[in-house]
Amino acid sequence: MKNRLRSHVDALATAVSRLTKSPMTFFYPDYEEDKPYGYRGVILYSNEKCIGCSLCAQICPARALKMYRVPGDKRLRPGYDLGRCIFCGLCTDICPTDALELSSVHDKVFDSLESMVMDPVDWTLWSRKVRGEEMARGRKMRVWIDEDKGLRYEEVR
Amino acid sequence: MASAVSPGMEVRRIGGSQDGRVIELYIGAQHPASGHMRLIVYLDGDVIVRVDPDIGYVHRTMEKLAETREYVRVISLLERMTIIDSCNITLPYVEAVEKLLGVEPPPRARYLRTILCEINRIASHLYGLGIGGIFLNHSTMYMWAFGDREVFLHLASLLTGARLTHTYSVFGGVRRDLPRLFIDEFSKAKRYMLKRLRDYDKLFFNNPVIRGRLEGVGVLKPQRAVELGVTGPNLRASGVRYDARLTGYAAYGELDFKPVVGKEGDALERIWVRLREIEVSLDLIEQAIRSLPEGPIFHERFTKTIPPAVRHWLAKGRIKLPGGYVRLKTRPGEVFTRAEMGHGEVTYYLVSDGGIKPYRLRVVTPSARNVVLFDELARGHTLMDLPAIYGSLDYFPPEADR
Numbered sequence: 001m002k003n004r005l006r007s008h009v010d011a012l013a014t015a016v017s018r019l020t021k022s023p024m025t026f027f028y029p030d031y032e033e034d035k036p037y038g039y040r041g042v043i044l045y046s047n048e049k050c051i052g053c054s055l056c057a058q059i060c061p062a063r064a065l066k067m068y069r070v071p072g073d074k075r076l077r078p079g080y081d082l083g084r085c086i087f088c089g090l091c092t093d094i095c096p097t098d099a100l101e102l103s104s105v106h107d108k109v110f111d112s113l114e115s116m117v118m119d120p121v122d123w124t125l126w127s128r129k130v131r132g133e134e135m136a137r138g139r140k141m142r143v144w145i146d147e148d149k150g151l152r153y154e155e156v157r
Numbered sequence: 158m159a160s161a162v163s164p165g166m167e168v169r170r171i172g173g174s175q176d177g178r179v180i181e182l183y184i185g186a187q188h189p190a191s192g193h194m195r196l197i198v199y200l201d202g203d204v205i206v207r208v209d210p211d212i213g214y215v216h217r218t219m220e221k222l223a224e225t226r227e228y229v230r231v232i233s234l235l236e237r238m239t240i241i242d243s244c245n246i247t248l249p250y251v252e253a254v255e256k257l258l259g260v261e262p263p264p265r266a267r268y269l270r271t272i273l274c275e276i277n278r279i280a281s282h283l284y285g286l287g288i289g290g291i292f293l294n295h296s297t298m299y300m301w302a303f304g305d306r307e308v309f310l311h312l313a314s315l316l317t318g319a320r321l322t323h324t325y326s327v328f329g330g331v332r333r334d335l336p337r338l339f340i341d342e343f344s345k346a347k348r349y350m351l352k353r354l355r356d357y358d359k360l361f362f363n364n365p366v367i368r369g370r371l372e373g374v375g376v377l378k379p380q381r382a383v384e385l386g387v388t389g390p391n392l393r394a395s396g397v398r399y400d401a402r403l404t405g406y407a408a409y410g411e412l413d414f415k416p417v418v419g420k421e422g423d424a425l426e427r428i429w430v431r432l433r434e435i436e437v438s439l440d441l442i443e444q445a446i447r448s449l450p451e452g453p454i455f456h457e458r459f460t461k462t463i464p465p466a467v468r469h470w471l472a473k474g475r476i477k478l479p480g481g482y483v484r485l486k487t488r489p490g491e492v493f494t495r496a497e498m499g500h501g502e503v504t505y506y507l508v509s510d511g512g513i514k515p516y517r518l519r520v521v522t523p524s525a526r527n528v529v530l531f532d533e534l535a536r537g538h539t540l541m542d543l544p545a546i547y548g549s550l551d552y553f554p555p556e557a558d559r
Contacts, residue, residue, distance in 0.1 A: 061233040
């Protein structure tokens with residue numbers, strides 16, 4: 001009986017002791033996580049490096065990449081369906097010229113489903129826009145593991 | 158399963174509908190905890206006479222889909238079976254293809270796979286503990302376990318670049334090298350988690366309210382567990398010393414590893430095994446980091462054909478895939494592989510006809526083997542014990558349905 005009472009008190013005390021710790025979260029739209037090196041976000045495309053080998057479209061497990069015929073271009077070029085992308089990054093691994101690269105962004109908003117399907121020209125322009133935004137994005141939080149709290153957030157200046 | 162007989166007929170057979178004693182209760186088919194499924198429970202008053210797990214709501218024809226894709230494209234497909242444990246579930250498939258290709262991953266890659274597998278196991282156990290907590294209306298355990306799981310998802314994202322669907326092990330090695338930052342961050346995470354496990358013991362495991370709900374509930378005898386083909390922590394909690402990691406795949410053969418084995422076989426013991434396995438996993442990661450061999454992370458057969466323009470990535474700890482990687486041809490043959498996931502043992506049987514896609518891929522997941530326990534353990538208990546039993550089993554419907 002005494003032991004049971006003690007266990008009850010222990011359980012309550014453990015829960016109460018955690019109240020003083022700050023929560024393991026931050027206000028997302030105001031702050032954004034500063035992604036670790038190598039984070040796999042949306043795929044960006046540089047048409048000047050692309051040689052049109054179509055390996056990316058062949059390896060894509062979700063068929064998010066498809067080869068398109070572009071007017072005035074002899075070679076096929078990849079287009080990107082962001083709605084299908086699973087961010088595995090295999091296309092960037094197999095690209096022999098680094099024409100495809102990973103970004104640290106994955107939270108993008110589109111007006112419609114159709115606008116998520118980008119042909120090579122759209123994708124090039126969109127990639128340029130995202131690269132510009134990546135530099136200028138708002139306040140960032142760096143995540144660190146903390147011995148005491150679990151995760152700790154530090155604003156990046 | 159109620160098989161060809163409709164549920165109403167079952168009622169008549171079990172209890173006789175004349176006095177209306179046996180009633181059937183449908184639990185689901187929404188998302189009761191860890192995925193979409195339905196339990197059809199037959200009750201005599203408050204006592205469970207029989208439980209029919211109505212499975213298949215998240216069946217996605219994984220095995221058939223695998224036959225339509227090239228070997229490398231199957232990896233990210235199979236991850237979707239158990240998204241919380243994605244390295245463990247894809248590793249035996251990768252090893253099976255490696256055997257058919259005749260490729261042995263470098264030692265460093267095997268160790269890195271082990272590290273991610275153990276991170277996955279901790280995250281999976283914390284997920285299971287959280288779900289087990291909320292089944293017993295213990296919201297604090299739920300929030301704590303899911304919060305602490307974030308620590309390990311963060312570690313995984315440092316290593317692989319993704320929180321859940323890592324696609325980390327590929328044929329011939331792994332995709333990223335261990336970042337320098339990881340070792341420091343892990344040692345902090347380990348100290349934090351060990352402290353938290355003591356908190357879990359006080360808040361949950363030794364809590365008289367929880368003990369009252371779990372102790373002596375759903376007892377599984379060792380003999381019966383073996384007969385039913387139960388696997389994972391549910392099997393070990395009954396006192397059977399079996400863990401697929403003992404077969405020594407990846408780097409487990411070179412690390413000092415002792416499986417956690419329970420005794421009682423009740424719901425409380427199953428939770429206890431999971432808590433203690435987290436400690437063992439933390440220790441395994443530390444051992445793997447300490448004895449991590451130097452060297453390449455990707456097999457030479459593939460690295461030598463990487464185009465010179467992108468070779469600079471190798472020095473930065475990232476691999477590049479050669480062009481022929483998409484259409485890899487394996488030798489014809491059959492391979493059987495296994496691995497220990499957080500939920501139990503997963504087995505793959507891969508048949509190749511020498512083409513670029515699997516001829517047949519058979520997957521048996523731990524949850525598919527453990528689903529039999531719902532009926533076995535719940536009989537004779539009251540309806541209130543059913544959530545306790547479900548919570549202790551760590552059952553994951555998307556994994557069972559495949």
